[in-house]
Amino acid sequence: MSVPVREHHGGRLHEAARRWGIPVSDWLDLSTGISPWSWPVPVLPTSVWQRLPDEDDGLEALCRHWLAVPGEAGCLPVPGSQAALQLLPRLRTTCRVGVPLPGYREHALAWQREGHEVVPLSVEQIDAALPDLDVLVCINPNNPTGHLYPTDTLLHWHQQLTAKGGWLVVDEAFLDASDGESLVSRCDQPGLIVLRSLGKFFGLAGLRAGVMVGPTAVCEALADQLGPWALSHPARWVMAQAVQDRGWQQLQRQRLRQARQRLNELLSKAGLFPQGDSDLFALCVHDEAEAIRDGLARQGILVRHFQQPAALRFGLPGNEREEQRLLLALQTLPV
Structure with a gap:
């Protein structure tokens, strides 16, 4: 079996610096969907660095409360959702798996790497393909399109899959910064x-x-696949504090919504047409996407380019100065 080629993602700032001959410190990196405002991490107690992580530290209970996880469902803190999506394919015998197209490519690569048959599907193709699938992966909202799936649609697909012992895997990595409804509260059902x-x-x-x-x-x-101490003690400690900070989370939602609205106005003013329901990024479909990407890179602005369809994904500028820098750079290009 051939091994799939590793996908390139946003945030490859050092590579961009080498390619375009611009120092890392001079770049405006808008190539990811990561918030420009982070939860303020305090100084960690020395003991967090000195002792191995303890799975009986209360983190699972805090995550259950944060996400309103049903008591009958499992809840596993993991070293990033990437680790979980990479290992999930090992837990099923070879089967047929639907993955979103376009979508975060690591899902397809993970299932393909474990020998499963991967079927790339647009949103419009899922209903017709579902009878022949054992697993369906959905990204909600989708990365990079920002598309939100209606809850009723996801539950309908889940019902069809579980009737034959299948799974619906929903990647909600971007859901907090959207108006989407989480399916966590339904995870007491099999196959979700x-x-x-x-x-x-x-x-x-x-x-x-x-x-x-x-x-x-x-x-x-x-958890058996991950092995012991998969999530570091510092990560567990910070995670426990962050998920409890409801006030900051509310502020963050408001801040991201306002920043996305400003980004929409900026891109529209520059002749681009932003789309998507995520407040962390905007996708702009454009025939000259690659040329625009290169034109911005020459000015030290990094954005994510997609080929099918030809499009650019813009992350959020972190302040007014960065917004103006992006707008001025776009105005120099034949958008």
């Missing part, structure tokens, strides 16, 4: 697995922390 992340909304991508919610047996099997 939800992935959550602290990387995007909390602006803590470097922490590598997340949660998987789903059937208890699946969570236990994934």
